[in-house]
Amino acid sequence: MIQIENLTKRFGQHVAVNGISFTVGRGETMGLLGPNGAGKTTMMRMITGYLPPNDGRVVIDGLDMFDQPSEVKKRIGYLPEQPPVYMDLTVREYLEFAARIRALPGNRVKRQIELVVERCGISDKLGRLIGNLSKGYRQRVGLAQALVHNPDILILDEPTVGLDPVQIVEIRELVRELGRERTVILSSHIMQEITTICEKVAIINQGKLVAFDSIANLSSAMSGGQRLTAIVSRPGNVDRARLLSLPHLLSVESRPDGYLDILGERGWDVREPLARELYEMDSGLLELRLVSLTLEEVFLKAITS
Ligand SMILES: Nc1ncnc2c1ncn2[C@@H]1O[C@H](COP(=O)(O)OP(=O)(O)O)[C@@H](O)[C@H]1O
Ligand SMILES: [Mg+2]
Numbered sequence: 001m002i003q004i005e006n007l008t009k010r011f012g013q014h015v016a017v018n019g020i021s022f023t024v025g026r027g028e029t030m031g032l033l034g035p036n037g038a039g040k041t042t043m044m045r046m047i048t049g050y051l052p053p054n055d056g057r058v059v060i061d062g063l064d065m066f067d068q069p070s071e072v073k074k075r076i077g078y079l080p081e082q083p084p085v086y087m088d089l090t091v092r093e094y095l096e097f098a099a100r101i102r103a104l105p106g107n108r109v110k111r112q113i114e115l116v117v118e119r120c121g122i123s124d125k126l127g128r129l130i131g132n133l134s135k136g137y138r139q140r141v142g143l144a145q146a147l148v149h150n151p152d153i154l155i156l157d158e159p160t161v162g163l164d165p166v167q168i169v170e171i172r173e174l175v176r177e178l179g180r181e182r183t184v185i186l187s188s189h190i191m192q193e194i195t196t197i198c199e200k201v202a203i204i205n206q207g208k209l210v211a212f213d214s215i216a217n218l219s220s221a222m223s224g225g226q227r228l229t230a231i232v233s234r235p236g237n238v239d240r241a242r243l244l245s246l247p248h249l250l251s252v253e254s255r256p257d258g259y260l261d262i263l264g265e266r267g268w269d270v271r272e273p274l275a276r277e278l279y280e281m282d283s284g285l286l287e288l289r290l291v292s293l294t295l296e297e298v299f300l301k302a303i304t305s
Helices: 040-047 069-073 091-101 106-119 135-147 165-181 191-197 215-222 240-244 271-280 295-304
Strands: 002-011 014-024 029-033 055-060 076-079 153-157 183-188 200-205 208-214 226-232 249-254 259-264 285-290
Touching: 002 040, 014 040, 014 055, 014 200, 014 208, 029 040, 029 191, 040 153, 040 183, 076 135, 091 106, 091 135, 106 135, 135 153, 135 165, 153 165, 165 183, 165 191, 183 191, 200 215, 200 295, 208 215, 208 295, 215 295, 226 271, 240 249, 240 271, 271 285
Parallel strands: 029 183, 029 200, 076 153, 153 183
Antiparallel strands: 002 014, 002 055, 200 208, 226 259, 226 285, 249 259
């Protein structure tokens, strides 16, 4: 578990991270979303112990980063924004170097490297010079170095930035797989990435936390409740007043195209009673679906509100 309390970092007069607190549970995958300069990289450098905060604490599995840095760092794998990948080393040499820095016992190095290159799909690249690999493969090498000491926690700073669309899909898939057994914090400015990989999202803007929740909850909070669209084949049979008498149902509007726009109270799921009622009215219910805000909309609302 990762507990961030009142984390603050100033560079001179500039407050890059301003009193941010949140908790990420074991096994959760959290997306850190924010525009350029929001403070994502600064946050991640503090969470991984590479940058001391001016104020606040980072507590990992109950251990304070400040009190027990080496014990805490053992549990964390970090893919920095610009991975220090040495172009004139082979993949094997680089991973051996990374394993040594992480103080992995010598007798485990070989086996552990075999495991992580297998995991990252670069087993056949061990003898290659890093400088001769494509950017997508270099990013896999970066992920392999983050995994080499088998940490429970992965902190990945914009892992897909600068990759082509095919590489983006591959890395995203790999990150999602890695997230099945680990706690992951991932930063990105790509909304879709966060939506497909993460359970929770923290939105930061100008160093401040402006939203922290599941994507579904954020969307429902910002759209004022549960928004639904119903499509019926016999709109004439829909009795609006009867629908409005259902508990937690706030509004029903029928559109010229026959669709119904429905708003349920925040925190309640009105789909089942609504579907039953529409069925009993013989409205010819064809479809009932949730209308969620896209992450773009959530993001824009969060940073402008
Ligand atoms: N070492 C530094 N010295 C001075 N200012 C910095 C330093 N690192 C980051 N900043 C500033 O802090 C702010 C947040 O930067 P950063 O954490 O890199 O944002 P993000 O990763 O969200 O794009 C920016 O205004 C940046 O210019
Ligand atoms: Mg950054």
